[in-house]
Amino acid sequence: MVPDWVWAALAIAVVSVALALFVTDSPERPGDALVYDVSEYEAVDAEDIRYRETLRVALELENPAALAVDNNGHILIAGEGALLVLDEAGGELARREIEGRPYCAAVAPDGVIYLGMRDHVAACSPEGDVLAAWDMLNERAWLTSIVADENHVFVADSGNARVYVYDHSGTRHTVIGERDPEQGLHGFVVPSHYFEVALDTTGALWATNPGKLGLEKYREDGALLGAWHQPGFDIDKFPGCCNPVHIAFKSDGALVAAEKGINRVKVFAADRSFEGVVAAPELLNAGWKTADFPDDMTPVRDIAVDGNDRVLVLHGPLRSLLIFEHINK
Amino acid sequence: MSEKKNTGRRAFMRAAAAAALGGGVWLAATPSSGAWVWQIDPRKCTQCGQCATHCVLNPSAVKCVHATRICGYCDLCSGYLQPNAPALDTGAENELCPTAAIKRSFVEDPYFAYSIDETLCVGCGKCVKGCAQFGNGSLYLQIKRDLCVNCNECSIARDCPSHAIERIPLSRAYILKYDDDSKGTE
Helix, strand or coil: CCCHHHHHHHHHHHHHHHHHHHHHCCCCCCCHHHCCCCHHHHCCCHHHECEEEEEEEECCCCCCCEEEECCCCCEEEEECCEEEEECCCCCEEEEEECCCCCCEEEECCCCCEEEECCCCEEEECCCCCEEEECCCCCCCCCEEEEEECCCEEEEEECCCCEEEEEECCCCEEEEECCCEHHHCECCCCCCCCCCCEEECCCCCEEEEEHHHCEEEEECCCCCEEEEEECECCCCCCECCCCCCCEEEECCCCCEEEEECCCCEEEEECCCCCEEEEEECHHHHCCCCCHHHCCCCCCCEEEEEECCCCCEEEEECCCCEEEEEEECCC | CHHHHHHHHHHHHHHHHHHHHHHHHHHHHCCCCCCEEEEECCCCCCCCCHHHHHCCCCCCCEEEEECHHHCCCCCCCCCCECCCCCCCCCCCCCECCCCCCEEEEEEECCEEEEEECCCCCCCCCHHHHHHHHHCCCCEEEEECCCCCCCCCCCHHHHHCCCCCEEEEECCCCCCCCCCCCCCCCC
């Protein structure tokens, strides 16, 4: 005859083993060797963040894609079927209906607005009326960036990996980016639809060469004046296969650059030494899910710098304009 | 004469029976065109790595495939090189793939072509994540039809955190990521 306490102990042991198996049963996880992890490069030291977000403006605009600032300090934001004009505080001054979806926008010193549609440029009056639609480019064209000075309109075409130099009437004078292996020129390497042009404070034209992880400086006639390529995953470099995705210049010549892959905006001083971070991945990745925006390689659709050297960031998934100001220490 | 005829008829009947039996066995062993099979939806896949460890086959029936039409042919391929690789070459210490299944070949300066050695690929998706995060996402995972044994309950699908594995008709077989010539932004 087995005593009752033996049965009780046996029952407790069986239940304990069952519970232990239940609690510790977890699916096998892949080891570190099988998992891609760049979290160590995404972390930003708090001391490196030199800007703070001072204003966030929600935009009633479908697919906001293009951002520009005019000489009066007004902010222009173009999206699907509409062009918004905001004051410095983000208040809506005007809303213009436009046809189609612009991918980039610029305002010339005379106030004419240039919108980069997928395969052509539309010139609009300050009131938003279409003045002219320039010649269509070829079927590969995908205009991603546009800037204008007193005499020229510079247009970046990611589909053809070329920068076009137009005059204000829409006549094309120069094509930048032709390959010339004999002179060691491999042109622009543009793996995805992120290809930018910007004018620095001296009026010089800079174009990104995303596949070379940097920027190049050109004369209007297409002559290459200089290159600054910074491949790498450290914070003072550009990571991945194609970065930076957007650029702008501050009044002191500092370069503001947005990146994809590691979503952040950072600033390099005029001598191209690393100055600090404007927006860290933690800030830009908050409030939306990548899975809901599978076509966006980065939440940052465009950046600009206004007359007060504030950094403007157009956040696509949040449909918002984020404005950052330097933290004066 | 009639015996000869009978022998021929018997041989014919035997051959017909063998063909019918063989056909039946073949049909039973392979899924019909009306069958449903497991496949990964690349737009839902988050490259967690479990395809390498959860398949009943070892190595997994999940393999990396490459949509070359949208590949950027990058020198600094984030699907091929370790993050912050000290040198841009094919040295083992620089390669991202734990089994060196991605092959790199020079096209012209500064472009390189990439291909997958399926016999080495374990389907971990490490390269897929690197390519998707920084590049065009031309690398993606698919369950290879010639390897998958089409379990009643796919053991990867059971634990897939993003519910990316679904049943599709065999006539479709694969879920291709892109069927146009875009670079991946639309």
